[in-house]
Amino acid sequence: MNNLSNFFFLFVLATITITSCSKADDNNNDDWAEEQRRINRARIEALLKEQASELKTFAETNFGEDAQFDDSTGIWFKVHEPGEEGSYTRWLVPGSMGGLALSRPTVDVKYVGKLMRNGEIFDQTSEDDPKDNTRSFQLGGVIPAWDLAFYPKEVRLNGNDYQIGGLTEKGLQKGAIIEFVAPSPYCYDNKEQKDKDGEVTIPSDSPLHFYVEVVDIRDKK
Structure with a gap:
């Protein structure tokens, strides 16, 4: 099975492990940067280990028997509606340097975001305000959990299977x-x-709970 050179996993890892660094002596900079990555x-x-049990408890309590677990990330989820099958399939596109890359479609969504630990809403679309009834985001520009929620596990293209994650x-x-969550x-x-x-709307190190309805998913014009 092909894996796009682990493109997606590297993208997520880079997103959640970015650390700042100042310029250092060229001979020491690489070692220093690698040490910072190791620490992070x-x-x-x-x-992830510390939060695992509380996420599991939340999912089992709130998602019930339909709770699903992604063991590679620690994310728990429940699919309430699968959506229109085949309404979006263009997950892979030609890369700028050759080969394949993940597409970055625009998604129109209704959603509610809550702090998992106390249920406090920190963001949501509005049913009462037509101007805020839905919001649009481009994948690759959202938090990693949202990218993971939208992209498929794998894609079959031209007879080959590509693991996406x-x-x-x-x-x-x-x-x-x-x-x-x-x-x-x-x-x-x-x-x-x-x-x-x-x-402060979201304290540091906060696991989050989202409810997302996909109004549309489309290639950016």
């Missing part, structure tokens, strides 16, 4: 509804999020 990987692995077999389709490294990690008034 260890930190993330510890967080998403949560569901065929990826989210138009009309799909998914609910998931993700450990903090796949959300905002150790970076707290604030609103326009400077109030």
Whole structure:
């Protein structure tokens, strides 16, 4: 089975393990950077292990017998509606340097985002405001948990199977509804999020709970 040179997994890993560094002596910089990556990987692995039991408890309590678990990420999810099969299939596109790359479709969604630990809503679309009834995002520009939710596990193209690494077999389709809880490294990690008034809406190291309805998924024009 092909794996796009682990493109997706490398993308996610890079997204959740970015560390800042200052310039150092050329002879020492690579070693210093690798040590920082090692420390950060260890930190993330510890967080995933630490949060595993509370995510499991939440999923079993709230998702019931339909709860599904992705053991490579620690994400729990429930597919409420599968959506229109085949409404989006162009997950792989020609790469700029040859070969294949993941597409970055635009998704139109309705959603609610909550802090898993206390159920507090930190963001949501509005049923009452036509201007905020849906929101649009381009995949690859969202938190890793959302990318994982949208992309499929694998794609068959021209007789070859390509392992992608998403949560569901065929990826989210138009009309799909998914609910998931993700450990903090796949959300905002150790970076707290604030609103326009400077109030913290998402504390650092917070696992998050999302309910997402896919209104449309399309290639960006």
